[in-house]
Amino acid sequence: MSRMTMTIFLPKKYLILIGVLLLHLVVAVLAKDYWIAYRQEQKVLATGANVILDPGHGGVDPGALSGDVKEKDIVLDVVLRMNEYLTEHGYSVVLTRDQDVDLGGELTRGRHKRDLNARLEVINRGQVAVSIHCNTIGDSTQKGAVVFYQKGSEAGKRLAASLLAELNRVQLLNDNRPLPIENLFLLRTSRIPTVIVELGFLSNQEDKTKLQEAGFRQQLAEALSRGIINYLEGGQES
Numbered sequence: 001m002s003r004m005t006m007t008i009f010l011p012k013k014y015l016i017l018i019g020v021l022l023l024h025l026v027v028a029v030l031a032k033d034y035w036i037a038y039r040q041e042q043k044v045l046a047t048g049a050n051v052i053l054d055p056g057h058g059g060v061d062p063g064a065l066s067g068d069v070k071e072k073d074i075v076l077d078v079v080l081r082m083n084e085y086l087t088e089h090g091y092s093v094v095l096t097r098d099q100d101v102d103l104g105g106e107l108t109r110g111r112h113k114r115d116l117n118a119r120l121e122v123i124n125r126g127q128v129a130v131s132i133h134c135n136t137i138g139d140s141t142q143k144g145a146v147v148f149y150q151k152g153s154e155a156g157k158r159l160a161a162s163l164l165a166e167l168n169r170v171q172l173l174n175d176n177r178p179l180p181i182e183n184l185f186l187l188r189t190s191r192i193p194t195v196i197v198e199l200g201f202l203s204n205q206e207d208k209t210k211l212q213e214a215g216f217r218q219q220l221a222e223a224l225s226r227g228i229i230n231y232l233e234g235g236q237e238s
C-alpha cells in the first residue's frame with residue numbers, strides 16, 4: 001500500500017513542477033509579445049497622428065471598371081499622393097497596400113473576406129482610417145463625391161464632415177452631407193473613426209475624365225489630407 005502511494009506520488013509531484021514551469025514559459029512569451037506590440041504602438045503614436053489609408057481593391061480585384069480605367073489604379077494613386085502630403089506635414093501614415101495587390105492571399109473561396117479582414121487588422125492599429133474608392137452606377141448622370149460613415153459613430157460623422165468640407169473646394173459633391181451606413185463590414189467592425197470616400201463616378205464621363213488627370217488626383221489628395229488634418233487638430237474627444 002505504501003509502495004503504491006510512493007509511485008503515484010512522485011510522478012504527480014513532477015507533473016505539477018513541469019506544469020508550473022510551462023505556465024511560466026507561456027506567460028513570459030505572451031508578456032514579451034505584448035511588450036513588443038505596446039512599444040511599437042507607443043513609437044507610432046509618438047511620431048504623429050497615425051493615419052491609416054486604405055486604397056480599395058487591388059490585384060485580382062479591379063473594383064469599378066469603365067473601359068480600361070480601373071478603380072484600383074485611381075485610388076492607389078490618390079492614396080500614394082495623400083501619403084506624401086501627410087508625411088511631409090509630420091503625420092505618420094500606414095497604408096493597407098502601396099502597390100497593385102489584394103490582401104486576400106490565394107485565389108480560393110473566402111478570398112474577399114480574408115482581404116477585408118487583413119485591411120481591418122491594419123486599420124485597427126491607427127487613430128483614424130480613410131478608405132478610398134470610386135463609384136459606378138447605372139445612371140450615368142450621377143456624379144461627384146460621397147463620404148460614408150458608420151451610423152451612430154459621432155467621431156466617424158465628424159471625420160466625414162471634415163473631409164467633405166475640403167473636398168467641396170476641388171470636387172463636386174454628389175451629397176454634401178456625411179452618409180450613414182449601418183451594415184458595411186469595414187465601417188461596422190473598425191474600432192477607430194473610419195470613413196469611406198467615393199471620389200466620383202467612373203460611370204459618369206465628366207468624373208471619369210477628371211479622375212484620369214494627375215493634376216486632379218493631386219487636388220483630391222491634398223483636399224482629403226487637409227480634411228484629415230483638420231479633424232485631428234480639432235480634437236478627438238468623442
Ligand SMILES: [Zn+2]
Pocket residue numbers: 056057063064071132133134
Ligand atoms: Zn470600391
